[in-house]
Amino acid sequence: AQSVAQPEDQVNVAEGNPLTVKCTYSVSGNPYLFWYVQYPNRGLQFLLKYITGDNLVKGSYGFEAEFNKSQTSFHLKKPSALVSDSALYFCAVRSVSGYSTLTFGKGTMLLVSP
Amino acid sequence: DVKVTQSSRYLVKRTGEKVFLECVQDMDHENMFWYRQDPGLGLRLIYFSYDVKMKEKGDIPEGYSVSREKKERFSLILESASTNQTSMYLCASIPLGGPTDTQYFGPGTRLTVL
Numbered sequence: 001a002q003s004v005a006q007p008e009d010q011v012n013v014a015e016g017n018p019l020t021v022k023c024t025y026s027v028s029g030n031p032y033l034f035w036y037v038q039y040p041n042r043g044l045q046f047l048l049k050y051i052t053g054d055n056l057v058k059g060s061y062g063f064e065a066e067f068n069k070s071q072t073s074f075h076l077k078k079p080s081a082l083v084s085d086s087a088l089y090f091c092a093v094r095s096v097s098g099y100s101t102l103t104f105g106k107g108t109m110l111l112v113s114p
Numbered sequence: 115d116v117k118v119t120q121s122s123r124y125l126v127k128r129t130g131e132k133v134f135l136e137c138v139q140d141m142d143h144e145n146m147f148w149y150r151q152d153p154g155l156g157l158r159l160i161y162f163s164y165d166v167k168m169k170e171k172g173d174i175p176e177g178y179s180v181s182r183e184k185k186e187r188f189s190l191i192l193e194s195a196s197t198n199q200t201s202m203y204l205c206a207s208i209p210l211g212g213p214t215d216t217q218y219f220g221p222g223t224r225l226t227v228l
Contacts, residue, residue: 043221
């Protein structure tokens with residue numbers, strides 16, 4: 001069975017500082033990895049995904065993520081945080097085979113202070 | 115732009131009532147999903163459908179059923195609502211193209227069962 005771990009319930013960072021939201025995964029075979037963001041009282045919005053190729057993936061709103069196969073990690077990063085980045089972030093994994101179902105982590109709340 | 119809509123943003127029902135949550139997508143996607151989101155638990159898959167009249171159980175199907183009579187519409191049914199079904203419910207869709215495609219989410223329905 002596939003699984004995703006987001007070890008931090010909350011990440012606090014000051015505006016202008018770099019941010020990292022951590023994600024590790026477990027899946028049989030090669031993974032497809034996704035990051036989604038949820039603003040208050042909204043649905044999930046897609047940020048970026050890793051399918052294959054370059055380990056550094058660039059996405060929306062200046063976010064990027066680094067795939068590390070040996071550490072089974074897919075951490076979300078941004079060089080300079082904005083207050084408007086404050087939201088709930090979800091990492092998700094999909095296996096190569098079977099139905100297109102996603103397994104989500106529990107989410108990490110990112111709080112960016114002015 | 116893909117649009118996934120859900121019939122209600124907020125819903126309050128009483129214990130024992132039959133509850134219908136409706137989801138409609140406008141991009142001719144084959145696959146549709148229902149998740150529930152709870153604090154600290156992330157998103158958990160309830161049911162999904164990969165074609166009209168087809169359905170598959172997700173991780174937590176107990177107490178729920180689904181209906182897919184038309185390609186664009188996927189309904190979640192709570193046969194007899196209970197207080198432990200108070201949650202945020204999210205619908206998503208994805209084309210049949212493959213597991214690399216992105217799931218598109220609706221805005222969510224926050225259901226309270228009294």
